């Protein structure tokens with residue numbers, strides 16, 4: 001009961017909904033592990049080939065989860081999607097499902113720590129060659145993505161330095177070599193994403209972030225063509241057990257209904273936060289994708305309608321200065337989640353990126369004074385007031 005001509009905000013509220021005979025308003029939570037067949041013949045037929053809205057076992061699929069998958073695919077402009085237990089289950093599934101020993105993956109170096117673990121520890125252990133490049137340097141992509149490269153992987157916008165990767169250009173290089181493009185799209189959010197349109201073959205989200213948006217549940221999703229999702233991703237996911245729970249899918253459906261409103265409000269405040277901190281004597285650097293001082297501002301504007309919900313700053317005084325600032329915040333919470341309705345401040349060097357060797361931190365620009373701000377939905381005046389007061393501390 002949905003229409004392809006609807007715009008994203010309408011799809012985010014309605015797409016994929018099914019109602020039972022009771023006509024419930026909110027999507028039903030089908031908290032069931034299994035399904036009952038009217039006859040033995042019906043069970044046999046379903047195991048041979050399950051039709052649309054025919055389910056076998058919740059590890060393979062579930063009606064509430066299916067509503068979330070269809071809604072995500074529609075928002076992302078992809079044919080299909082598979083929901084997962086977490087963002088990392090999605091990244092692992094997206095890569096492991098299609099790679100085998102002897103394959104080569106080229107990835108941007110600026111990645112979430114757990115993504116680096118999958119590439120450098122897990123995939124290499126299984127005989128996959130992994131090459132890391134500076135994702136903003138197209139010449140490095142061009143040199144590394146040789147024939148025989150099976151997949152290209154990157155995160156854009158990158159965490160925590162907010163580098164922007166040129167999706168269309170990297171996809172052009174990858175496709176010329178016969179590689180698939182897997183994009184971890186958390187920072188762009190489905191509101192600003194144009195990843196599939198720009199050439200990403202597989203788009204991966206941690207739904208834990210903006211999609212839930214309220215810090216309640218872990219979740220993830222892999223979006224792509226129907227063929228890729230059903231023939232490559234689904235067999236791997238359904239047999240390895242990374243399925244999303246129906247209760248989580250129900251929360252994520254509710255998250256999607258307000259995603260666009262939240263993300264646009266958070267983005268407007270993020271731009272105001274970036275502007276308010278620019279030139280502050282205790283702030284050495286403000287990084288925001290649509291700010292003129294961002295080295296890739298033009299690309300960020302081409303690729304994303306707005307600059308997003310994240311602002312990264314470099315506080316004067318190194319680690320001690322950053323800690324003094326964090327400890328003086330009253331509204332902003334010290335945490336490592338992002339995309340939440342609550343504003344969050346993170347010190348990447350000692351938390352999310354602690355595991356990285358010092359040299360790698362330096363190469364990625366993760367300095368001791370760097371603080372990542374995930375802007376929430378609170379009143380802009382209170383948020384900026386809290387930041388300025390903490391900088392004075």
Ligand SMILES: *Cc1c(COP(=O)(O)O)cnc(C)c1O
Nearest residue numbers: 086087088112184186206208219
């Ligand atoms: C959080 C995050 C992940 C991992 O998601 P989880 O839901 O925590 O497993 C992967 N990639 C990026 C860019 C993230 O921000």
